[in-house]
Amino acid sequence: MPVVCLGLNHKSAPLAVREQVVLPAERLDAALEALSARPGVREAAVVSTCNRTEIYAVLAPEATPAILQRWLENEHELTREWLSPYLYRLEEQEAIRHLLRVAAGLDSLVLGEPQILGQAKIAYHSASRAGLLGQILQRLFQHAFSVAKRVRTETDIGSRPVSVASIAVTLARQIFGDLTSQRALLIGAGEMIEMTVRHLSEQGMTDLIIANRSLPRAERIATACRGQAISLAELPNTVAGADIIVSCTASNEPILGYDDIQQAMKSRRHRPCFIVDLAVPRDIEASVEKLPDIYLYTVDDLRHVSEQGQRSRAAAADDAERIITEQADAFIDWLRTLDAVGAIRRFRQAAERDRNEALQQARRQIEAGQPVDAVLEKLAHRLTRKLLHAPTMGLRDAARSGKDSVIQQSQRMLGVNDSEDEHHNE
Numbered sequence: 057m058p059v060v061c062l063g064l065n066h067k068s069a070p071l072a073v074r075e076q077v078v079l080p081a082e083r084l085d086a087a088l089e090a091l092s093a094r095p096g097v098r099e100a101a102v103v104s105t106c107n108r109t110e111i112y113a114v115l116a117p118e119a120t121p122a123i124l125q126r127w128l129e130n131e132h133e134l135t136r137e138w139l140s141p142y143l144y145r146l147e148e149q150e151a152i153r154h155l156l157r158v159a160a161g162l163d164s165l166v167l168g169e170p171q172i173l174g175q176a177k178i179a180y181h182s183a184s185r186a187g188l189l190g191q192i193l194q195r196l197f198q199h200a201f202s203v204a205k206r207v208r209t210e211t212d213i214g215s216r217p218v219s220v221a222s223i224a225v226t227l228a229r230q231i232f233g234d235l236t237s238q239r240a241l242l243i244g245a246g247e248m249i250e251m252t253v254r255h256l257s258e259q260g261m262t263d264l265i266i267a268n269r270s271l272p273r274a275e276r277i278a279t280a281c282r283g284q285a286i287s288l289a290e291l292p293n294t295v296a297g298a299d300i301i302v303s304c305t306a307s308n309e310p311i312l313g314y315d316d317i318q319q320a321m322k323s324r325r326h327r328p329c330f331i332v333d334l335a336v337p338r339d340i341e342a343s344v345e346k347l348p349d350i351y352l353y354t355v356d357d358l359r360h361v362s363e364q365g366q367r368s369r370a371a372a373a374d375d376a377e378r379i380i381t382e383q384a385d386a387f388i389d390w391l392r393t394l395d396a397v398g399a400i401r402r403f404r405q406a407a408e409r410d411r412n413e414a415l416q417q418a419r420r421q422i423e424a425g426q427p428v429d430a431v432l433e434k435l436a437h438r439l440t441r442k443l444l445h446a447p448t449m450g451l452r453d454a455a456r457s458g459k460d461s462v463i464q465q466s467q468r469m470l471g472v473n474d475s476e477d478e479h480h481n482e
Contacts, residue, residue, distance in 0.1 A: 061151035063110030069142035075337035079104040088186035099190040101183035106336035153384040159200040160207040168213040212372040221251035236260040241298035244305040245273035296320035304334035
């Protein structure tokens with residue numbers, strides 16, 4: 057039962073493609089239910105973020121990753137011809153190693169960012185609720201979480217925390233310089249917005265407005281930063297006064313369109329507006345970038361800014377990759393032992409049957425008055441003959457066929473070697 061991964065990420069697909077296949081949290085449970093109904097899918101979990109949508113699965117022997125692609129196409133009403141060029145398919149060791157790298161932040165747009173670990177845990181719990189976690193993926197995800205923790209504690213990958221939010225604030229400083237006199241409008245109330253608020257506050261910004269569909273959630277963040285909370289309905293009257301706009305919601309439709317921003321810019325009189333759209337699908341219409349005095353960045357645009365920081369963390373990444381390789385091999389070793397579980401269980405069951413039969417016969421002989429020592433001797437002889445019969449016949453067949461490798465492997469399995477024969481012959 058191989059582990060497979062089918063998906064796309066910020067390296068294989070542009071934002072315009074990724075936003076077509078993202079699975080928001082409110083849709084994930086229903087999507088997993090549909091996936092579990094697919095023939096051949098024994099276990100599965102889906103990691104879906106702004107930078108990746110990946111399906112990890114354990115398939116039946118007769119199944120192929122094509123069934124996962126058909127599910128993905130069906131969920132988003134996409135054609136195979138349109139989606140296929142952006143997908144990658146990984147199997148067994150490659151799939152296992154990939155998940156370990158993803159959980160540790162080594163495959164992220166910003167090297168070493170910690171948010172992906174939380175997103176992987178969401179995927180794990182969603183799959184668990186759907187009844188899609190079995191022996192293999194349950195252990196694989198737990199192993200990935202453990203490895204991610206080890207990477208962050210044993211390497212310097214997390215010594216200087218970097219995130220998309222921190223990069224966005226760095227860009228804002230490049231445009232405005234001192235941020236203390238600027239006003240920021242933050243749309244959304246999730247983890248990314250909270251991180252952005254924290255970074256802006258660290259730069260001395262106090263004029264912060266949090267807009268969200270749920271006003272209580274916006275108020276919670278605004279209270280922490282002594283900012284102002286508004287509803288999305290109040291956005292049209294607020295956009296014009298914002299020098300910095302950061303948006304990250306789970307909306308399937310744009311929050312701000314071309315006309316909204318164009319109208320706001322008329323009253324700004326050529327004062328620049330820095331906009332960062334961290335959402336997938338996008339919250340800001342792409343055409344907004346054509347407006348004068350607008351600096352619009354998406355998550356893909358931030359990749360180029362992050363590359364400089366990634367080069368400075370290359371040594372830490374090398375250390376992390378060594379841990380990943382070691383732990384991927386360890387998981388593969390465990391996975392391979394599963395192939396022998398059935399054979400071991402059958403061997404033990406056969407031995408138990410032989411023992412029970414021999415014991416019953418011995419008890420009958422003792423009850424019939426036979427000497428106990430003689431009965432025990434027969435019992436030992438019978439059990440020895442029974443246990444050694446199948447291995448002995450197998451070794452003889454291997455010898456007749458000239459299969460020396462089988463004989464050598466059998467010697468290791470049985471715990472015997474040629475030196476013992478030499479010792480007994482002396």
